[in-house]
Each structure stands twice: as structure tokens, then as C-alpha cells.
Amino acid sequence: MDIISVDNVKYSIKDAAIIDNVSFIARKEKFVSVIGPSGCGKSTLLRIIAGLVPATGGRVLFKGKKITEPIREISFVFQDFGLLPWLSNVENVKLGLSMLKMSNEEKTQRSMSILKNFGLEGFENSYPNVLSGGMKQRVGLARAVVSEPVALLMDEPFSSLDELTANALRAELVRMLLDKKIAVISMIMITHNIEEAIELSDDIVVLSNKPTKVKKIVHIDLERPRDKRSKQFLDAVDNISRILKL
Ligand SMILES: Nc1ncnc2c1ncn2[C@@H]1O[C@H](COP(=O)(O)OP(=O)(O)OP(=O)(O)O)[C@@H](O)[C@H]1O
Numbered sequence: 001m002d003i004i005s006v007d008n009v010k011y012s013i014k015d016a017a018i019i020d021n022v023s024f025i026a027r028k029e030k031f032v033s034v035i036g037p038s039g040c041g042k043s044t045l046l047r048i049i050a051g052l053v054p055a056t057g058g059r060v061l062f063k064g065k066k067i068t069e070p071i072r073e074i075s076f077v078f079q080d081f082g083l084l085p086w087l088s089n090v091e092n093v094k095l096g097l098s099m100l101k102m103s104n105e106e107k108t109q110r111s112m113s114i115l116k117n118f119g120l121e122g123f124e125n126s127y128p129n130v131l132s133g134g135m136k137q138r139v140g141l142a143r144a145v146v147s148e149p150v151a152l153l154m155d156e157p158f159s160s161l162d163e164l165t166a167n168a169l170r171a172e173l174v175r176m177l178l179d180k181k182i183a184v185i186s187m188i189m190i191t192h193n194i195e196e197a198i199e200l201s202d203d204i205v206v207l208s209n210k211p212t213k214v215k216k217i218v219h220i221d222l223e224r225p226r227d228k229r230s231k232q233f234l235d236a237v238d239n240i241s242r243i244l245k246l
């Protein structure tokens with residue numbers, strides 16, 4: 001089932017074409033990564049998908065219906081976490097429920113319980129400034145999934161973290177998805193990191209330089225959790241690097 005369809009999306013600023021033509025589909029319970037050169041318009045594309053920025057051509061559909069504004073079925077995870085420093089961690093997570101009709105008590109309970117799932121028990125009432133980067137992004141992820149969205153959009157969610165922390169959090173995300181601790185949803189992730197894309201994705205959309213087109217969509221069919229040292233994994237890394245360089 002198609003959850004999000006990006007259909008011939010174009011974007012230009014004044015007369016300068018940034019996104020020339022991009023189409024791909026995020027299917028039910030599939031993980032799609034979008035990889036491309038710096039400045040090719042990846043963040044802009046994700047904002048268009050989220051309904052935050054209007055495309056100048058084409059359209060984005062959510063279950064067949066055109067997206068024209070942010071909708072509660074789709075959540076967003078930011079590169080720089082996007083936490084509000086004046087709110088406690090649990091209050092930050094509760095922001096993810098602001099579009100839902102639910103008592104304050106229930107919002108608190110759900111937020112507490114998701115923080116626990118993300119390994120942050122004991123930090124509910126402290127503030128983001130006491131957390132490490134990895135913990136902050138766990139709060140960011142918790143806030144995004146607490147509403148049980150149908151789709152999750154992530155803009156380079158691991159790239160502000162050091163490599164060890166990023167590795168651990170990626171592995172944890174895979175584990176939580178496999179164990180169904182996060183309701184299995186469709187995901188679209190922007191990344192610069194080829195290995196990260198292969199570790200997580202079912203499909204990798206490889207973009208060109210500006211004006212941006214889809215060079216190729218590569219399907220990754222390896223069992224999870226994926227072994228980064230396996231021959232198939234390394235072959236996939238070579239394949240994506242080659243397509244990016246073409
Ligand atoms: N207001 C603006 N005026 C002119 N150009 C802009 C404006 N906003 C964005 N751009 C250009 O649009 C392009 C796409 O920006 P965007 O941030 O979406 O790219 P990106 O692929 O996410 O980059 P990065 O890899 O650095 O995250 C960039 O080349 C940028 O220079």
C-alpha cells in the first residue's frame with residue numbers, strides 16, 4: 001500500500017530550478033532513504049513532503065490525498081533535535097500529542113511510557129540541557145512517534161551525533177522496529193551517509209546535483225539487523241557510491 005507518493009515534485013526559487021523532478025513512493029511499513037549531494041534540495045524536499053513548503057510543480061499524496069499542510073498522521077525528526085530548552089523532557093514529548101484530543105493526564109502518561117521505551121526513565125522531569133546529544137535525539141524520536149504516526153520524516157537525524165553515538169542509536173532504532181516497540185510505520189530519512197542508508201532502508205532514492213532529479217532507486221533486500229562487514233553490504237556501498245559519482 002502506498003502511504004506517501006512523491007509525484008513529479010519540482011521546486012524553484014525565482015527562476016532558479018532547485019528540484020527539477022523527483023518521484024518516489026514510501027510504502028506501508030517500509031523505510032526509504034533519500035541521499036544526494038550537499039545543497040541539492042533534500043531538506044527542501046522533506047519540507048515539501050511534510051506540507052510545510054508548497055512545491056512549485058507536481059504533488060505529494062498521503063494515502064492518495066494531496067498534502068497541502070502538515071497533518072497529524074505525519075511526524076518530523078530534526079537534525080538538531082528541535083527541543084524546546086525551557087520545557088522538561090516529558091513536556092517536549094507531549095508536544096508530539098498537541099494535535100490529538102486527549103486529557104492532559106493521558107498525554108503525560110503516554111509521554112512517560114514512550115520515554116521509558118527510549119531508555120530515558122529518570123530523565124522525564126529534567127531539561128534537555130542535561131542530556132547528551134544521543135539522549136536529546138531519543139527525546140526527538142520519542143516526540144515524533146508518541147502520536148503513533150503513519151509516517152515519519154527524518155532530516156539527517158543522526159548527523160549531529162558523534163559516530164559511536166550515532167551507531168548505537170541507529171542499532172537501537174532497528175531493534176525497536178524489529179521488536180515492534182515503535183508501531184511499524186513508513187519512514188523517509190534524508191542522509192549523507194551511505195552506510196546508514198543501507199543499514200536502515202528498504203529503498204534508497206539517489207538524487208543528482210541541482211537541478212535535482214532521481215538518478216536511481218536502489219532496493220536493499222538484506223535481512224535485519226544488517227551486518228556492515230558482509231559482502232552484500234559492502235557491495236551495496238560500492239553500488240551507491242558509484243551511482244552518486246556518475
Ligand atoms: N531562500 C533561498 N534563496 C535562494 N536559495 C535558496 C533558498 N533556500 C534554499 N536555497 C537553495 O536551495 C538549495 C537546497 O537547499 P536545501 O537546504 O534543501 O539542500 P540540502 O540538500 O538539504 O543541503 P544540505 O546537504 O546542506 O543539507 C540550496 O542550494 C540552497 O542554496
Ligand SMILES: [Mg+2]
Pocket residue numbers: 042043044
Ligand atoms: Mg539539508
